[in-house]
Amino acid sequence: MKIIHISAECYPAAKAGGLGDVVGALPKYQVLLGHSAAAIMPFYHGKYSRENEFTSVYSGIARLGHTNFAFNVLELVKNTLGFELFLIDIPGLFDRENIYSYHDDDERFLTFQIATLNWLNQLEGVPDVVHCHDQQTGFIPFMMSKVREYGKFEHIPTIFTIHNGQYQGQFGFDKLYHLPPFHSYFNGLVEWNHQINPLASAIKCAWRVTTVSPTYLDEIGYSMKGMEELLRKERSKSIGILNGIDTGVWNPETDPMLEKNYSIKNISGGKSANKEALCRQFGLDPSKPLFTFIGRLVGEKGADLLPEIIYNLSKFNPGEQNFLILGSGEKHIQNALLHLEHEFKGNYCSYIGYNEKLSHLIYAGADFLLMPSRVEPCGLNQLYALRYGTVPIVRRTGGLRDTVLDIGDNGFGICHDQCSIFDVTHSIQRAKSFYKNKKAFNAIRKQMMQIDHSWNKAATDYIQLYQSLKI
Numbered sequence: 278m279k280i281i282h283i284s285a286e287c288y289p290a291a292k293a294g295g296l297g298d299v300v301g302a303l304p305k306y307q308v309l310l311g312h313s314a315a316a317i318m319p320f321y322h323g324k325y326s327r328e329n330e331f332t333s334v335y336s337g338i339a340r341l342g343h344t345n346f347a348f349n350v351l352e353l354v355k356n357t358l359g360f361e362l363f364l365i366d367i368p369g370l371f372d373r374e375n376i377y378s379y380h381d382d383d384e385r386f387l388t389f390q391i392a393t394l395n396w397l398n399q400l401e402g403v404p405d406v407v408h409c410h411d412q413q414t415g416f417i418p419f420m421m422s423k424v425r426e427y428g429k430f431e432h433i434p435t436i437f438t439i440h441n442g443q444y445q446g447q448f449g450f451d452k453l454y455h456l457p458p459f460h461s462y463f464n465g466l467v468e469w470n471h472q473i474n475p476l477a478s479a480i481k482c483a484w485r486v487t488t489v490s491p492t493y494l495d496e497i498g499y500s501m502k503g504m505e506e507l508l509r510k511e512r513s514k515s516i517g518i519l520n521g522i523d524t525g526v527w528n529p530e531t532d533p534m535l536e537k538n539y540s541i542k543n544i545s546g547g548k549s550a551n552k553e554a555l556c557r558q559f560g561l562d563p564s565k566p567l568f569t570f571i572g573r574l575v576g577e578k579g580a581d582l583l584p585e586i587i588y589n590l591s592k593f594n595p596g597e598q599n600f601l602i603l604g605s606g607e608k609h610i611q612n613a614l615l616h617l618e619h620e621f622k623g624n625y626c627s628y629i630g631y632n633e634k635l636s637h638l639i640y641a642g643a644d645f646l647l648m649p650s651r652v653e654p655c656g657l658n659q660l661y662a663l664r665y666g667t668v669p670i671v672r673r674t675g676g677l678r679d680t681v682l683d684i685g686d687n688g689f690g691i692c693h694d695q696c697s698i699f700d701v702t703h704s705i706q707r708a709k710s711f712y713k714n715k716k717a718f719n720a721i722r723k724q725m726m727q728i729d730h731s732w733n734k735a736a737t738d739y740i741q742l743y744q745s746l747k748i
């Protein structure tokens with residue numbers, strides 16, 4: 278099959294979270310299964326664009342409302358990714374360092390979608406399936422089926438994957454004219470709650486909707502920022518497919534970002550060497566159990582609970598544990614985390630920012646990884662933690678529920694039900710006593726590292742889904 282993925286992120290070209298990891302891996306595994314898979318994303322002017330060489334394969338004009346935009350389609354000169362990657366360069370909109378959080382994000386990503394379809398429209402032939410990821414590509418299924426200009430794609434199956442339903446990309450009807458012309462009869466297909474909403478449009482128009490875990494699919498039917506009714510209505514065409522991880526990139530035996538590589542055979546020594554490197558870097562004590570957190574510092578991830586949990590445990594159980602936090606996000610959480618550093622120096626440290634290399638070292642060197650998420654569509658961190666022999670401490674929600682089983686149920690993680698200070702603290706206390714039993718602790722590490730969460734299964738599930746739509 279000829280598969281096209283369209284996304285705002287694709288690792289290593291651009292990653293802000295799990296979306297980047299997924300779109301950087303799924304096409305690769307689909308190629309390994311014998312298909313042709315390509316990814317299309319915007320060309321951001323960040324580190325990746327500075328460090329790689331690109332060649333232009335097409336130049337065109339995209340129209341957004343009354344404005345024309347010139348765009349270029351770029352390809353890597355030396356592509357070793359394992360799949361084709363095309364980057365759409367739109368001067369004025371994407372020649373910026375960051376992926377998101379600009380005032381004109383709706384216009385940026387709508388122009389990206391229009392430019393993508395304009396380019397595909399003038400190529401010979403059509404793909405067998407177009408797979409769109411998250412709201413930044415949410416108008417594609419609508420435009421392919423209802424905009425006359427793109428009539429050639431009317432019968433091409435579209436898949437839309439919800440990686441995160443919290444971000445919907447909605448804007449007012451005053452900007453309806455930004456979309457390419459279509460019959461007003463179809464206005465309802467871009468609308469939700471009296472606004473233009475790309476996420477809702479994709480859920481309505483895509484041939485199939487997928488979520489990144491089965492439990493998340495159940496949860497969004499009763500909790501998804503006002504879109505629950507739509508999710509329930511479209512349930513029959515929706516399916517939850519659990520994400521995999523790229524075991525080529527995330528492999529403690531070969532990961533170049535670690536202090537020391539290790540496998541199941543030398544897990545104790547390997548993890549200790551990485552823990553010592555980590556503790557040296559952050560002035561922590563390697564003899565204490567090390568609790569870590571990696572991720573966006575937002576309420577969705579339960580990150581707002583961390584400062585109080587760290588304060589209470591460091592104050593009332595001093596010297597019993599160490600904490601290390603890596604993340605960035607809401608200012609008040611960042612400030613609260615930074616504030617604690619002075620008081621608990623030697624037992625706690627945080628790195629506010631994004632650091633891919635450090636994240637790998639943390640997965641390898643930590644004893645425990647905290648994920649107290651309120652919402653977790655799949656969660657990749659716990660899967661990386663398992664692969665690196667780090668015990669995940671998770672709230673039973675979304676993909677965390679689907680992938681982590683509590684040690685009390687013959688599992689390998691520590692689970693709690695509420696996103697509350699009490700529940701997380703209780704789990705940390707359980708973890709500390711578990712840590713003392715070195716034999717059991719090492720046995721669990723071995724068990725975790727053997728679990729197969731590679732993309733093989735999920736990539737096959739997606740192919741079967743595409744094939745079921747063949748016409």
Ligand code: ADP
Nearest residue numbers: 294295572603604630631632633636656657658
């Ligand atoms: P999200 O909801 O943010 O997409 P996921 O669990 O699906 O969460 O994926 C998070 C990905 O982003 C993981 O690869 C994780 O290691 C990475 N990540 C998150 N925050 C940071 C950070 N501050 N520095 C480095 N990597 C990060």
